Amino acid sequence: MPATAGPEAPLPHETATCEPAILYFGTPVALISTLNPDGTANLAPMSSIFWLGWRCVLGLAASSATTRNLIANRQCVINLPSVDQVAAVDRLALTTGSETVPQSKVVRGYRHEASKFERAGLTPVPAETVAPPRAGECPVQLEAVIEHHRPLSEDDPIVGRFTVVLEARVTRVHAARSIMMPGQENRIDPTRWRPLMMSFQEFFGLTPATVHPSTLGTVPEKLYRSPDVDRARADAGSII
Numbered sequence: 001m002p003a004t005a006g007p008e009a010p011l012p013h014e015t016a017t018c019e020p021a022i023l024y025f026g027t028p029v030a031l032i033s034t035l036n037p038d039g040t041a042n043l044a045p046m047s048s049i050f051w052l053g054w055r056c057v058l059g060l061a062a063s064s065a066t067t068r069n070l071i072a073n074r075q076c077v078i079n080l081p082s083v084d085q086v087a088a089v090d091r092l093a094l095t096t097g098s099e100t101v102p103q104s105k106v107v108r109g110y111r112h113e114a115s116k117f118e119r120a121g122l123t124p125v126p127a128e129t130v131a132p133p134r135a136g137e138c139p140v141q142l143e144a145v146i147e148h149h150r151p152l153s154e155d156d157p158i159v160g161r162f163t164v165v166l167e168a169r170v171t172r173v174h175a176a177r178s179i180m181m182p183g184q185e186n187r188i189d190p191t192r193w194r195p196l197m198m199s200f201q202e203f204f205g206l207t208p209a210t211v212h213p214s215t216l217g218t219v220p221e222k223l224y225r226s227p228d229v230d231r232a233r234a235d236a237g238s239i240i
């Protein structure tokens with residue numbers, strides 16, 4: 001039987017039930033590059049993102065140009081800024097590649113911006129396996145293809161219209177040499193970079209050092225290697 005605190009035991013926290021409008025507790029910021037129907041590049045900040053193996057799950061507004069581009073041509077680069085690119089990311093806030101700004105964005109102050117790379121001050125660099133460009137200044141750039149997408153809360157006629165969940169498969173990883181573990185060609189050193197994080201719409205960096213020895217960290221990283229790594233390698237050379 002689970003232990004419960006008795007009436008006289010001090011509570012670890014005094015809690016209150018509440019209804020925050022958002023539950024964005026903290027995730028990394030990503031800049032997604034995609035190709036618009038006219039072949040120009042779009043670049044959009046987002047942070048509802050997490051990874052499983054070499055797959056990545058993204059949550060995006062259905063009304064975003066990025067979402068339309070991803071569903072239409074299924075290619076992107078997921079660029080991960082460090083805290084050093086925070087000003088560039090912030091310059092893209094409240095902008096959309098959509099020429100007609102959707103009403104839901106108009107009320108929040110969004111405006112159309114056709115040249116997102118220029119607006120951010122970031123350098124488009126050709127990708128190797130997908131058509132959209134990488135953002136050169138970001139220390140991690142993940143080329144990826146979209147394998148699946150579906151509306152969030154598919155069975156809910158109201159919520160289901162607004163958000164799309166997309167599953168991306170990474171086809172190539174580019175990482176700045178400065179964030180690699182010395183002498184390890186396939187390992188990123190999490191102490192060597194400070195990913196830009198967003199929590200409740202505010203920007204944060206991680207603390208530069210670990211806060212506690214990690215038991216999970218004793219498992220060799222190579223034991224997590226996904227079969228998608230070999231698939232990406234087998235596809236090398238063929239533009240997807």
Ligand SMILES: Cc1cc2nc3c(=O)[nH]c(=O)nc-3n(C[C@H](O)[C@H](O)[C@H](O)COP(=O)(O)O)c2cc1C
Nearest residue numbers: 044045046047048060061064065066093095096097
């Ligand atoms: C730091 C940051 C994080 C964001 N996270 C998300 C997100 O996770 N999902 C989303 O749909 N929009 C997110 N947005 C808002 C999008 O950037 C916004 O919808 C934008 O208009 C998309 O651009 P696009 O229409 O050119 O695709 C975020 C914005 C910022 C600045």
